[in-house]
Amino acid sequence: MKVLLIGLGQAGGKIVDLFIAEDRKSHVPHTFEAIAVNTALSDLMGLKYINREDRVLLGETVVKGHGVGADNKLAAKIAEEEIELILNKVANKDVSTIDAFILVAALGGGTGSGSIPVVAKHLKRIYDEPVYAIGVLPAENEGDIYTLNAARSLKALLPVADAVILVDNGAFLRPGESVREAYERINMEIVKRVGILCRAGEVKHAKVVAEKVVDASEIINTLKAGGIATLGYAAEAVKREGFLRRLFKKKEYDIGKASRILSVTKRAVKGRLLLPCDYTSAQKALIVIAGPPEELDRKGIEKARQWLESSIRGTEVRGGDYPVPKANNVACVVLLAGITEIPRVKKLLERAKKVQEQLATEAGGERRDLDYLLGDIESL
Numbered sequence: 429m430k431v432l433l434i435g436l437g438q439a440g441g442k443i444v445d446l447f448i449a450e451d452r453k454s455h456v457p458h459t460f461e462a463i464a465v466n467t468a469l470s471d472l473m474g475l476k477y478i479n480r481e482d483r484v485l486l487g488e489t490v491v492k493g494h495g496v497g498a499d500n501k502l503a504a505k506i507a508e509e510e511i512e513l514i515l516n517k518v519a520n521k522d523v524s525t526i527d528a529f530i531l532v533a534a535l536g537g538g539t540g541s542g543s544i545p546v547v548a549k550h551l552k553r554i555y556d557e558p559v560y561a562i563g564v565l566p567a568e569n570e571g572d573i574y575t576l577n578a579a580r581s582l583k584a585l586l587p588v589a590d591a592v593i594l595v596d597n598g599a600f601l602r603p604g605e606s607v608r609e610a611y612e613r614i615n616m617e618i619v620k621r622v623g624i625l626c627r628a629g630e631v632k633h634a635k636v637v638a639e640k641v642v643d644a645s646e647i648i649n650t651l652k653a654g655g656i657a658t659l660g661y662a663a664e665a666v667k668r669e670g671f672l673r674r675l676f677k678k679k680e681y682d683i684g685k686a687s688r689i690l691s692v693t694k695r696a697v698k699g700r701l702l703l704p705c706d707y708t709s710a711q712k713a714l715i716v717i718a719g720p721p722e723e724l725d726r727k728g729i730e731k732a733r734q735w736l737e738s739s740i741r742g743t744e745v746r747g748g749d750y751p752v753p754k755a756n757n758v759a760c761v762v763l764l765a766g767i768t769e770i771p772r773v774k775k776l777l778e779r780a781k782k783v784q785e786q787l788a789t790e791a792g793g794e795r796r797d798l799d800y801l802l803g804d805i806e807s808l
């Protein structure tokens with residue numbers, strides 16, 4: 429699936445920059461094009477792989493290139509007023525060759541959080557291609573304002589994006605580690621998973637051919653579930669068996685291959701998802717098995733697909749393979765779409781509601797105090 433990525437804010441820009449770095453290393457023809465948007469000049473300057481002419485500085489006259497300081501309402505206003513700057517950059521890309529847009533931002537900050545729903549809305553207005561979002565939620569220990577920002581942004585984003593792939597910054601923390609220390613690892617998890625998913629259908633130009641290609645329509649149809657989606661991943665090392673051994677012990681070898689695919693799929697779903705949630709509440713799903721072509725057993729993929737189909741609420745599970753010659757592991761990426769049972773998001777929204785009420789009483793309280801005091805003052 430050919431994708432135009434738009435990284436918004438600091439985290440969004442960094443993640444998209446990593447997408448491009450990995451994409452340019454891959455043996456598969458380029459899958460991603462990218463644009464970066466920010467209100468902070470230094471963040472844009474810090475990017476390494478996104479072309480300079482594909483970087484957009486917003487709100488220059490308002491915040492003078494210094495960022496919006498976690499004020500996502502201000503960021504939304506600036507994005508709305510200066511949307512043409514972004515749309516012009518998009519128009520400079522050859523949109524007719526892309527299958528989808530993916531907007532990437534941390535939802536807890538200011539610039540990315542505030543601008544992502546605005547950009548999604550305008551892209552939907554102009555283009556027929558689906559508009560997806562990757563939204564990074566703050567970890568629980570990141571503070572009230574980030575929680576409120578994320579809740580507001582999610583509320584605005586869900587009705588306009590075709591699907592929102594959520595990532596929890598807290599999901600990948602090791603004991604005693606700060607979120608900042610984990611950024612690189614989290615960003616790599618996102619890029620690896622989404623990269624495999626999108627690249628899987630693009631190998632058709634290479635020497636090897638997938639048995640069951642995961643083309644753009646498979647991903648798009650899965651994400652038609654709408655709402656919230658997430659991704660699972662697991663991998664298992666493979667021992668390269670010699671040709672003769674494979675030939676003479678074919679049956680045994682095939683059973684081993686099929687059961688490996690099933691077990692790696694189960695681990696991808698039940699292990700660490702980008703967003704912890706109850707996977708059985710998914711409405712649709714897509715399984716991609718990547719690895720050396722001789723390991724991608726058709727029956728194994730079918731078994732894995734049937735297992736997931738019988739495990740989730742919905743009934744539509746797709747499956748395909750992504751041959752990677754000389755790979756030393758079999759990896760599985762699972763896209764779970766239309767998920768509804770997400771305690772992490774429920775908790776975030778409940779906390780955001782409390783924070784909002786607290787802020788309102790503080791503001792209300794101040795107003796009452798002044799009114800009360802003014803009542804004692806004689807007017808002119």
Ligand SMILES: Nc1nc2c(ncn2[C@@H]2O[C@H](COP(=O)(O)OP(=O)(O)OP(=O)(O)O)[C@@H](O)[C@H]2O)c(=O)[nH]1
Pocket residue numbers: 436437438439440442443467468495496497498499533534535536537538539540541564565566567570574597607611612614615
């Ligand atoms: N996963 C991940 N999260 C990040 C990264 N950098 C920042 N964050 C998280 O992103 C949130 C803050 O959003 P930023 O992207 O820094 O903010 P911004 O969009 O640039 O907005 P302003 O700086 O307020 O203008 C917090 O939850 C951070 O923990 C990163 O590289 N990776």
Ligand SMILES: [Mg+2]
Pocket residue numbers: 437438468471495537539
């Ligand atoms: Mg910033």
